[in-house]
Amino acid sequence: MKTRAQWNASRQNLTDFLEIGDEVDESIMWYFVKVLPPACYRSDLIQIGEPYDFKGGAETFMTIRKMGSSWIYAGCCHVGHSDEPGANYLDFLAAYQAKSHAAAGITPATMAAAAEYSEADEVRDAAKKADKPITQLACACCGGVTRGRQWFNQDRGYGICGDCIAWLRKPKSDTGPARESEGYIRDCYGIEGKHFNVA
Numbered sequence: 248m249k250t251r252a253q254w255n256a257s258r259q260n261l262t263d264f265l266e267i268g269d270e271v272d273e274s275i276m277w278y279f280v281k282v283l284p285p286a287c288y289r290s291d292l293i294q295i296g297e298p299y300d301f302k303g304g305a306e307t308f309m310t311i312r313k314m315g316s317s318w319i320y321a322g323c324c325h326v327g328h329s330d331e332p333g334a335n336y337l338d339f340l341a342a343y344q345a346k347s348h349a350a351a352g353i354t355p356a357t358m359a360a361a362a363e364y365s366e367a368d369e370v371r372d373a374a375k376k377a378d379k380p381i382t383q384l385a386c387a388c389c390g391g392v393t394r395g396r397q398w399f400n401q402d403r404g405y406g407i408c409g410d411c412i413a414w415l416r417k418p419k420s421d422t423g424p425a426r427e428s429e430g431y432i433r434d435c436y437g438i439e440g441k442h443f444n445v446a
């Protein structure tokens with residue numbers, strides 16, 4: 248978080264001291280409010296009342312916007328806006344996330360390791376799910392008895408029978424799409440031949 252005391256010590260202009268995505272402390276937030284009557288003063292957006300530049304046909308003002316309970320510097324934006332002219336919200340969000348990750352000690356390497364870990368985890372889990380033995384299951388749809396492997400997304404002891412799967416795949420009307428998509432069937436009931444409709 249950037250503080251008023253750091254800014255004073257830096258002897259920089261505020262526009263040089265702050266980078267887009269920086270969290271500012273309360274005292275900088277109050278500076279935005281009080282240095283001049285603000286150009287915009289909302290519960291989620293404050294803009295210093297002196298134009299910084301003229302861009303894209305209108306004046307721009309130094310802007311902070313609220314993200315959760317924090318005030319984040321968003322650059323020099325048109326009145327009522329929190330993206331710099333020509334920039335978009337995703338750029339701002341990326342800058343903000345990079346800075347908040349850095350502040351929390353999360354490096355890009357940590358993020359990559361986390362992504363890799365969860366991927367490896369998923370593969371392991373999928374293998375575990377597929378390896379469950381074929382057992383007798385209650386059909387979650389009609390209550391009948393069927394055989395299959397437990398799918399993680401069904402309550403223990405529940406699966407789906409062949410008749411009910413066939414029904415879910417039938418169109419609601421002559422011309423309409425299937426009652427449920429294959430994606431939905433996969434999410435709810437697992438893989439055909441493995442979890443339901445087993446040989």
Ligand SMILES: [Zn+2]
Nearest residue numbers: 386389408411
């Ligand atoms: Zn059934």
